[in-house]
Amino acid sequence: MKKTISVNIKGINFIIEENAYERLDNYLVRLRRSLNNQEGSEEIIEDIEIRIAELCKEKLNGSKEVVELVDIESIIETLGEPEEYVHTDEETTNQSQSHSQNQSQAGKQEESDAKHEKRLYRDTENAQIAGVCQGIANYFNMDVVIIRIIWVLIFLFGGFGMLLYIILWIVVPKTNSTIDRLRMKGKPITVETVREEVENAADTFRKSTRKFASQIRENGPYAKKINFIGRAVSVAFALFSIFIGIISLIAFLAFLVGGFQFIPAKTDSGFLSISQIGELALSSSSDVSTAWIGGSMLAGSVILFLFLFGFYILFKLKNKWTRTSLWLLFLTAIVGGVICIWLGLKTGRDMTITGEIKRSIGVVSTEQLIIESDLPQWANTGNIKVIAGNQDWLMEIKDNRIYNSDIRFKFRESKDSLFHIHEIASAKAHTMTAAVKKAKNIHHPMVLIGDSLKVGTSYDYPKSDKFRLQDFYVIIEIPANKSILFNGKLIQLGKDYDFEEKESENEYTERGRLRGDGRYEHNY
Amino acid sequence: MNVENTQQQMRKGILEYCILSILKSQEQYPSEILEKLKEAKLIVVEGTLYPLLTRLKNAELLSYRWEESTGGPPRKYYSLTDSGKEFTEQLDTTWQELQTAVEKIIKD
Numbered sequence: 001m002k003k004t005i006s007v008n009i010k011g012i013n014f015i016i017e018e019n020a021y022e023r024l025d026n027y028l029v030r031l032r033r034s035l036n037n038q039e040g041s042e043e044i045i046e047d048i049e050i051r052i053a054e055l056c057k058e059k060l061n062g063s064k065e066v067v068e069l070v071d072i073e074s075i076i077e078t079l080g081e082p083e084e085y086v087h088t089d090e091e092t093t094n095q096s097q098s099h100s101q102n103q104s105q106a107g108k109q110e111e112s113d114a115k116h117e118k119r120l121y122r123d124t125e126n127a128q129i130a131g132v133c134q135g136i137a138n139y140f141n142m143d144v145v146i147i148r149i150i151w152v153l154i155f156l157f158g159g160f161g162m163l164l165y166i167i168l169w170i171v172v173p174k175t176n177s178t179i180d181r182l183r184m185k186g187k188p189i190t191v192e193t194v195r196e197e198v199e200n201a202a203d204t205f206r207k208s209t210r211k212f213a214s215q216i217r218e219n220g221p222y223a224k225k226i227n228f229i230g231r232a233v234s235v236a237f238a239l240f241s242i243f244i245g246i247i248s249l250i251a252f253l254a255f256l257v258g259g260f261q262f263i264p265a266k267t268d269s270g271f272l273s274i275s276q277i278g279e280l281a282l283s284s285s286s287d288v289s290t291a292w293i294g295g296s297m298l299a300g301s302v303i304l305f306l307f308l309f310g311f312y313i314l315f316k317l318k319n320k321w322t323r324t325s326l327w328l329l330f331l332t333a334i335v336g337g338v339i340c341i342w343l344g345l346k347t348g349r350d351m352t353i354t355g356e357i358k359r360s361i362g363v364v365s366t367e368q369l370i371i372e373s374d375l376p377q378w379a380n381t382g383n384i385k386v387i388a389g390n391q392d393w394l395m396e397i398k399d400n401r402i403y404n405s406d407i408r409f410k411f412r413e414s415k416d417s418l419f420h421i422h423e424i425a426s427a428k429a430h431t432m433t434a435a436v437k438k439a440k441n442i443h444h445p446m447v448l449i450g451d452s453l454k455v456g457t458s459y460d461y462p463k464s465d466k467f468r469l470q471d472f473y474v475i476i477e478i479p480a481n482k483s484i485l486f487n488g489k490l491i492q493l494g495k496d497y498d499f500e501e502k503e504s505e506n507e508y509t510e511r512g513r514l515r516g517d518g519r520y521e522h523n524y
Numbered sequence: 525m526n527v528e529n530t531q532q533q534m535r536k537g538i539l540e541y542c543i544l545s546i547l548k549s550q551e552q553y554p555s556e557i558l559e560k561l562k563e564a565k566l567i568v569v570e571g572t573l574y575p576l577l578t579r580l581k582n583a584e585l586l587s588y589r590w591e592e593s594t595g596g597p598p599r600k601y602y603s604l605t606d607s608g609k610e611f612t613e614q615l616d617t618t619w620q621e622l623q624t625a626v627e628k629i630i631k632d
Binding site: 009010011012035039040043044047048050051053054057078079080081082084085086 | 554555558568569570571572574575577578579581582595596597598599600
């Protein structure tokens with residue numbers, strides 16, 4: 001059993017199989033697209049519809065009552081595919097040539113009073129939104145598609161396009177009279193052309209009322225209005241999608257090219273780029289390549305998705321290719337995302353265990369320890385002093401070493417009458433040995449000469465160690481009633497600062513320490 | 525360059541002339557015109573005719589009138605306008621000249 005529907009083709013009623021109807025409808029849609037609004041296209045379509053009705057009638061002689069798919073196939077074969085017989089370019093140029101000839105002849109005949117000034121109107125008859133594009137296209141005698149594409153570009157860059165469109169919508173009058181339509185197309189206003197245009201208008205009116213009647217029958221009384229609103233919303237949606245696509249593309253390119261101030265860090269060659277961050281954070285060069293692949297897949301497919309999605313909606317493209325391409329891009333984005341997440345976890349695993357090294361710098365017996373440093377600034381955070389050598393940069397990469405200028409000082413009460421100076425370096429890895437090894441690689445220039453301590457402005461570690469939350473601080477144990485002169489500033493126990501010791505570093509699951517005397521402590 | 529293409533080009537050039545000639549003696553509707561053109565093997569697919577008819581009509585060489593038909597869709601009966609008749613006569617002369625010229629060249 002097959003589903004049939006009743007259709008009216010040019011005044012004749014036919015009972016037609018549903019799939020046959022779809023085939024026929026598709027044919028007419030393609031025909032309309034091929035004709036692409038060229039002059040007389042409505043008429044050509046009407047003629048061909050009449051012919052289809054005739055041919056259907058022929059197929060139904062005798063006892064046959066239903067038009068089947070084979071019949072439609074055969075009719076289409078007889079008529080030929082629209083692409084076969086519609087030669088838009090050639091014919092439109094021919095037309096415009098004959099047009100201009102007509103016009104120049106007319107100009108000669110009517111001499112000077114045939115000044116046919118062109119005016120800008122909104123062409124609501126061929127409108128997509130409000131007919132601004134079509135009006136401009138008429139004015140400049142250009143293809144409306146080109147104007148629409150230019151318009152989309154204006155929408156995207158600068159964003160004033162939307163405003164401009166609305167202004168034109170309000171300011172530019174819509175064509176009301178035949179005279180307006182002639183002015184819009186720049187035809188001379190003569191009795192002849194007015195008659196022609198009136199005939200055209202009557203023709204369109206007749207057709208549109210017929211079309212409207214059929215729409216009422218098919219889709220309910222407000223189908224046209226709903227279509228218009230729906231179209232406006234989908235156009236806005238499409239433009240928004242393309243807009244986000246462009247922004248993402250710009251952001252992605254900025255990341256790629258580098259010189260993008262993503263992290264306040266600098267290298268020999270300028271700011272730290274995204275690829276250098278990748279190299280610093282990821283464990284191996286193969287991970288870096290994988291990150292590139294995953295990241296590009298994710299970013300590329302998301303951007304392409306936004307663009308295609310927008311364009312498909314904008315130009316009403318809807319077939320299995322558009323759907324397949326969007327699905328493919330979606331899957332690519334998922335795969336890229338999974339790769340990125342996997343790399344994140346892998347890198348995160350490489351930062352689970354803390355290794356720490358404690359070195360003793362020296363012991364001094366003096367009334368006042370003098371600390372000298374080129375460190376220009378310091379800040380007080382409880383019992384820890386953060387000395388920032390250069391506040392603008394988080395880190396600096398130079399000669400394959402990473403320099404960090406956050407030198408922290410911790411002051412504690414000494415158990416005897418001597419100043420004890422230690423430094424503690426720590427780093428993370430996924431094994432204890434690796435973490436301790438990385439901590440051991442941290443270097444900081446600090447020398448004790450007599451009772452004065454010279455502190456370097458930064459600590460550094462090899463770039464090959466990667467960025468593994470390397471940390472460094474100096475511990476100074478101050479005896480009771482003794483003080484430190486830090487770059488000329490006096491520091492005394494219990495006076496300026498509360499030196500109560502708070503060990504708040506028990507958050508690590510596992511830690512190890514290589515003591516100054518070479519002894520290794522695990523989970524101390 | 526293939527033969528089919530060239531054949532198509534040759535046919536296309538004279539197609540308009542043939543349509544005008546068919547309508548010279550009496551007014552006809554598209555199906556009748558199609559029958560003659562297909563018989564003469566001048567067109568392969570029927571769709572070719574319709575853009576041409578519209579073009580000739582827009583060039584004011586043809587005009588049409590509607591006529592109801594019994595049991596079928598309404599018919600558009602096309603006929604030559606005065607300028608169409610004049611145009612066709614001019615083409616007749618050109619065709620005669622071309623025919624003689626081509627034959628002469630082929631013979632040599």
